[in-house]
Amino acid sequence: MHKPLLRIPYTDILPSPTTIPSSATTLPGALAALHNFFRSPAPKGLPPSTVVLSGAGLSVASGLADYRGDKGTYRVNKTYRPIYYHEFLSSHEARKRYWARSFLGWSSLHNAKPNSGHHAVRDLGELGLVSSVVTQNVDSFHPRAHPDLPTLELHGYLRATVCTSCWNEYPRDTFQDELARLNPVWAAFLKEVVASGALATEDPDEKRAKGIRMNPDGDVELPEAPYTTFRYPACPHCLAHPPTLADGSRGLVEVDHEGAWSHSNTAGILKPAVVMFGESISHKVKQTAEEAVDNAGRMLVLATSLATYSAWRLAKRAKDRGMPIAIVNLRGVRGEDTFFANMDPQQTGAEGVRVEMSTENLLPTLVDELRRTQTPGTNALPGPAVSLKQSNGAVFKDMLS
Numbered sequence: 001m002h003k004p005l006l007r008i009p010y011t012d013i014l015p016s017p018t019t020i021p022s023s024a025t026t027l028p029g030a031l032a033a034l035h036n037f038f039r040s041p042a043p044k045g046l047p048p049s050t051v052v053l054s055g056a057g058l059s060v061a062s063g064l065a066d067y068r069g070d071k072g073t074y075r076v077n078k079t080y081r082p083i084y085y086h087e088f089l090s091s092h093e094a095r096k097r098y099w100a101r102s103f104l105g106w107s108s109l110h111n112a113k114p115n116s117g118h119h120a121v122r123d124l125g126e127l128g129l130v131s132s133v134v135t136q137n138v139d140s141f142h143p144r145a146h147p148d149l150p151t152l153e154l155h156g157y158l159r160a161t162v163c164t165s166c167w168n169e170y171p172r173d174t175f176q177d178e179l180a181r182l183n184p185v186w187a188a189f190l191k192e193v194v195a196s197g198a199l200a201t202e203d204p205d206e207k208r209a210k211g212i213r214m215n216p217d218g219d220v221e222l223p224e225a226p227y228t229t230f231r232y233p234a235c236p237h238c239l240a241h242p243p244t245l246a247d248g249s250r251g252l253v254e255v256d257h258e259g260a261w262s263h264s265n266t267a268g269i270l271k272p273a274v275v276m277f278g279e280s281i282s283h284k285v286k287q288t289a290e291e292a293v294d295n296a297g298r299m300l301v302l303a304t305s306l307a308t309y310s311a312w313r314l315a316k317r318a319k320d321r322g323m324p325i326a327i328v329n330l331r332g333v334r335g336e337d338t339f340f341a342n343m344d345p346q347q348t349g350a351e352g353v354r355v356e357m358s359t360e361n362l363l364p365t366l367v368d369e370l371r372r373t374q375t376p377g378t379n380a381l382p383g384p385a386v387s388l389k390q391s392n393g394a395v396f397k398d399m400l401s
Ligand SMILES: [Zn+2]
Pocket: 163, 164, 165, 166, 167, 168, 235, 236, 237, 238, 239, 268
């Protein structure tokens, strides 16, 4: 079966958007439009709930870089090229480099927290207005900010590693301890960097000034670093029970006396539990994402340019189902005219909204506004949305466990 692979997205700057409705260029105008978006009845035959589709821009206020913003990875670092899945699988050297950078980047990501944008999504869930979230982000800020609102992490999550032979998952935290134990010089260096405050600051400029450049997928760039000395462990399960390979032979999984990977190994490679470029999204995740769209009557797109096809096609699916779409994103979104085609030019938000504002300020204000106008006793969605939450909850939980 042909499986579409995650590709490096379109990295050029997209054209500036047209604000919809035209009154939504000011904060009161944007709030009124989004208020209408949420409070108007869903189109005939569609459920009353809203699915959120979010991207990297939502985590910028948590100190992470996005891709296309003013300080985004594609603008600041023109030569940025993430690692490909096949490279990671086939090259011990590539894995050393990846894990060294990830080792330094982890503490920063680990200490970062969800921001007011994520908490506003939680509040929209509590108001009964949002029923589920599909995110492209791998930082797990959504499930941390709203554990009771189902979240599907479309591109996986950095909070775990996964074995590419037995598919067991392990917490990234304990993996970090293992990396520190196997690489004492790097661990000492990391301590120094932490002490310098370069990782503690949430200001990307300050981070950069202190010699650290962090990418959205949690790795850090250090020019001239001796990556080749870096050591990493093998999958503990495969080490104890070497797996059978595709050709029927027994895989080789060995470590040195301290527990570091042996270069002759043929199985037991641990990778971050994210979908790497050149890797395909699992059928189950794709299906669950489509269900999240199909079980909603509207889509709220937050802080993403939808440059990645796996996310863009979900918005297209929403449009094809006749769902009103609201997009809140600074700068352009890939092919966004498609999502606002055939709309009544006089509509005031019920059919679609396009706002060019940052989520961390707009969304909390929107929540206040929606709370103020909430009719008492209507904060729960009628039947279908509640059962969606229950039925999907198990699927989401299953995927996150
Ligand atoms: Zn394994």
